[in-house]
Amino acid sequence: MGIVLGPNRYGKAENRLLRVYRDTPRHEIRDLNVSTSLRGDFADAHVTGDQAKVLPTDTQKNTVFAFAKERRVGQIEEFALTLGRHFVDDIEPVDLARVDIEEFAWERIEVDGRGHDHSFVRTGPEVRTTAVTVESGAAWVVSGLKDLTVLKSTGSEFSGFLTDRYTTLPETWDRVLATSLEVQWRYGRLVVDWAVSYASVRAILLSRFATTRSMALQQSLWEMGRGVLEERPEVAEIRLSAPNRHHIAVDLTAFGLENPNEVFHATDRPYGVIRATAVRDDAPPAGPAWDV
Amino acid sequence: MGIVLGPNRYGKAENRLLRVYRDTPRHEIRDLNVSTSLRGDFADAHVTGDQAKVLPTDTQKNTVFAFAKERRVGQIEEFALTLGRHFVDDIEPVDLARVDIEEFAWERIEVDGRGHDHSFVRTGPEVRTTAVTVESGAAWVVSGLKDLTVLKSTGSEFSGFLTDRYTTLPETWDRVLATSLEVQWRYGRLVVDWAVSYASVRAILLSRFATTRSMALQQSLWEMGRGVLEERPEVAEIRLSAPNRHHIAVDLTAFGLENPNEVFHATDRPYGVIRATAVRDDAPPAGPAWDV
Amino acid sequence: MGIVLGPNRYGKAENRLLRVYRDTPRHEIRDLNVSTSLRGDFADAHVTGDQAKVLPTDTQKNTVFAFAKERRVGQIEEFALTLGRHFVDDIEPVDLARVDIEEFAWERIEVDGRGHDHSFVRTGPEVRTTAVTVESGAAWVVSGLKDLTVLKSTGSEFSGFLTDRYTTLPETWDRVLATSLEVQWRYGRLVVDWAVSYASVRAILLSRFATTRSMALQQSLWEMGRGVLEERPEVAEIRLSAPNRHHIAVDLTAFGLENPNEVFHATDRPYGVIRATAVRDDAPPAGPAWDV
Amino acid sequence: MGIVLGPNRYGKAENRLLRVYRDTPRHEIRDLNVSTSLRGDFADAHVTGDQAKVLPTDTQKNTVFAFAKERRVGQIEEFALTLGRHFVDDIEPVDLARVDIEEFAWERIEVDGRGHDHSFVRTGPEVRTTAVTVESGAAWVVSGLKDLTVLKSTGSEFSGFLTDRYTTLPETWDRVLATSLEVQWRYGRLVVDWAVSYASVRAILLSRFATTRSMALQQSLWEMGRGVLEERPEVAEIRLSAPNRHHIAVDLTAFGLENPNEVFHATDRPYGVIRATAVRDDAPPAGPAWDV
DSSP states (O other), X not given: OOEEEOOOEEEEEEEEEEEEEOSSSSOEEEEEEEEEEEEESOHHHHHTOOOTTOOOHHHHHHHHHHHHHHTOOOSHHHHHHHHHHHHHHHSTTEXXXXXXXXXXXXXXXXXXXXXXXXXXXXXXXXXXXXXEEEETTXXXXXXXXXXXXXXXXXXXXXXXXXXXXXXXXXXXXXXXXXXXXXXXXXXXXXXXXHHHHHHHHHHXXXXXXXXXXXXXXXXXXXXXXXXXXXXXXXXXEEEEEEEEOOEEEOOOGGGTOOOSSOEEEEXXXXXXXXXXXXXXXXXXXOOOOOOO | OOEXXXXXXXXXXXXXXXXXXXXXXXXXXXXXEEEEXXXXXXXXXXXXXXXXXXXXXXXXXXXXXXXXXXXXXXXHHHHHHHHHHHHHHHSTTEEEEEEEEEEEOEEEEEETTEEEEEEEEEOBSOEEEEEEEEETTEEEEEEEXXXXXXXXXXXXXXXXXXXXXXXXXXXXXXXOEEEEEEEEEEESOSOOOHHHHHHXXXXXXXXXXXXXXXXXXXXXXXXXXXXXXXXXXXXXXXXXXXXXXXXXXXXXXXXXXXXXXXXXXXXXXXXXXXXXXXXXXXXXXXOOXXXX | OOEEEOSOEEEEEEEEEEEEEOSSSSOEEEEEEEEXXXXXXXXXXXXXXXXXXXXXXXXXXXXXXXXXXXXXXXXXXXXXXXXXXXXXHHSTTEEEEEEEEEEEOEEEEEETTXXXXXXXXXXXXXXXXXXXXXXXXXXXXXXXXXXXXXXXXXXXXXXXXXXXTTOOXXXXXXXXXXXXXXXXXXXXXXXXXXXXXXXXXXXXXXXXXXXXXXXXXHHHHHHHHHHHHXXXXXXXXXXXXXXXXXXXXXXXXXXXOOOSSOEEEEOOSSEEEEEEEEXXXXXXXXXXXXXX | OXXXXXXXXXXXXXXXXXXXXXXXXXXXXXEEEEEEEEEESOHHHHHTOOXXXXXXXXXXXXXXXXXXXXXXXXXXHHHHHXXXXXXXHHSTTEEEEEEEEEEEOEEEXXXXXEEEEEEEEEOBSOEEEEEEEXXXXXXXXXXXXXXXXXXXXXXXXXXXXXXXXTOOOOOBSSOOEEEEEEXXXXXXXXXXXXXXXXXXXXXXHHHHHXXXXXXXXXXXXXXXXXHHHHHXXXXXXXXXXXXXXXXXXXXXXXXXXXXXXXXXXXXXXXXXXXXXXXXXXXXXXXXXXXXX
């Protein structure tokens, strides 16, 4: 019997980078949260304490900021690919790099009906994301969004479900359906108009959520995922995670009032969690598992 | 020497209310976080444990939901006034009520170029607020917003400041200025088009932030506050609180790179905090202090 | 009619300071979050943009770290007084300084039955606080704690309360009472053994919470506050704020089970909020109001 | 080309359960956050909207609370196994269940030198966790802890590391090392004294952290993980995730002060992230991957 070192990785998380493009008086900004993580020949760092193959996380941070100047940022998928390839190609002990980026959206402040040159206001709350994995000669891009919060005030039911002795939930054919979506979609190729693809996927998700008469959140997620795959050939697989933010119709009968689904209490916990994946049956294989 | 009961109050915080208006197939929704708090003749509840004059916080919660059905919600200022007046007028031991409401904004999901009838997506991140104080025969409305995050990529300087032996900050004539605004404005009267006033104050704050060449965040706040008072006669006083979210230009010289204000590290802590008030010299007096 | 600058202040919030005392191999550490805020002759900074009287918040930060070295830290009340007096006495335009400090508690890691010399583990979750206000020749110390979470599994009732048409809450003579305390106590003098006083107040709060048969959270707060004033002559006034973290006994009758207060659902929102003050009738006056 | 449903699961997250044992006047409490998640024959729920095989998440919630009464809670590993086996054995469409539990620690309030019968105070901040996966006839238990925050004020270095053109970090032979540990350990068997094992693993982690002269956080993690496997035969594998909470020695030379590692600025972001695994070379296989 022996004890061995298993999977390991290290990196620098949450480098908060603002990149300003000021080539003209009409500035552009990109507001990012960049995390890097490396795998490779790092057993000595753990087992003997020898750091000779370890590129400091501080250096990874410097690289993020230097590359933001040297190579510009572009779309977050491009920036993550550039960083990941650098670590794998240029740092000898590194076999695999993962770069995660969150992007926070801003729009120009409107002054006299026109967007201002260098003043901006945050929009949101949703956040655009990408997770790029790079090996020597290969790369995988999984982009996504989180905190996209949606609600239907009707057009949602939940009935005909399985019951057991612990079931007390009544069936309903009209309820509020609300969730805060976290979605990741894996691209089947690396030549993509990332900005167009992101905007289109987001619009499809919202539209399918709106137009699906929902038998359950499961069905809504499937329809949203299927819709993206139908309309966006560059996407190979999509995973959706959705907390079911329960809105409980308040019982007002004690006060002599009816409540035909007009007044709801929005609850925090517990909440349902539904996760589903839609995938092409000819999708290329996913990247290396990220199991630690 | 004796020990006496000083200021006290009690209430129900964070009633998360969703109100759906479904009089037509084109639904409207209002998503609120309502907190109530009462002052009055409650010494016995503390000192002897006698609860005979205490209206349970559970009842306050029920009242919020019942009123949402019975009286509808309207603008948050109206709803808060209605609730506050009820507690003061109808519950004998109550001398003073305060109702705080946060409103979360939603917009219709766009489907085929048109807003959907009953499907919505959260916008933000900013939150609209009101704090209404009611006494018998009197009321004060202080509305506001929070988490309105703004940034200027130029047009901001900080120079000519006081120095001492602990000062190392260099002067700058071009920096990034970023803050997450929390603003409250006190109305001088109770007959107001609340929705119009809110939208207008928000637009003025943004516009003045954008167009002020800023010598310091202090000056930006003053210009924003002054702008609101100049343009909105219904506002008697305005208070602005602004963390200075420092963006530090990264020193890239070690990598042979210049950084003419293009690459910044957005820091979390510490941050500056600037608070300022603009007030009319003939403003009516503020409401009772809320000193506990 | 004119528009004038009202109350204003500025400072540096959340300087995260770790002070290590390593005079001997047995190190001591103090882990603090220090915020400073200044009032004074700062109208020009707002109105004309002239910063000549403004000591930068960056300098305030430097002062915190430099004083931690030069003057050591000692108890947080001492460190706050030292910083506050420096700003008022040494920086000409400053009339009033407020210094807020949070202290995070650590204990030595136990190795072979003995606390280690230089390895520590965080305890908590409660946080010790102080808020010190300094004017020329005067100072006020308000210390406290927050996030002290307590629970009684019996010995708490709520009955005999006022009812109206919106009341549905049943009376109870046995319930779970849980809260996360936030307490501030104002000292009546400045010569105090701060560490002893803090530990003693904390112990009194806990003990009174435990031994009071509670007719309501109001009564528990009063007994806790009164207990501190009875036993700690250095304390002039004490304010307690307590969310009532409702624990709802789950109705298990549908499953053929009784639930004699054994199984509870701990709810998040809404929650009750109770605030109360106990004060000596001969307490010296409080410091300047902190009204912006 | 077709689009198919991939991995999916659903459940009820964050059931906040307080269990009071009141068989004698000396009460015991267990404060838990329980999440359940099910996999199985649920394709119809997604693809056709037919919910006939879906046990509602509301029923899962009811089951958690009912079992807390019927079967008592015991150690969190036992409670999770009981719940997981119920879902797999008794609910026909379920192939696999995962139950995650967080436990929050409380201790008795001390009154007159003795722990009170029914009054408690939260300790922390660390949280005990378990994640149990159950299939028909098999189960895997992965227990852990999170938010265990530790710091060494000396005995940590970082030198001899790899450098490239983006490296500016100086070597150091004496630094502050601080992290907030998140650790999971997989048990190799199901007959374990869970309480003893938890307490022992926690003590080993702390002790090894304290006594390891650290060449890097990597080495500290490895020594901690190895120590657990050496001393606890019931543990087959252990994974440690540790943010490197950087403490930067403040440069005080501008103020004429030396800073021999006495005054530090504790930073928030970015932070290093180190993850490592120690595993027995004869460890039994892990449970099914949890890949969505």
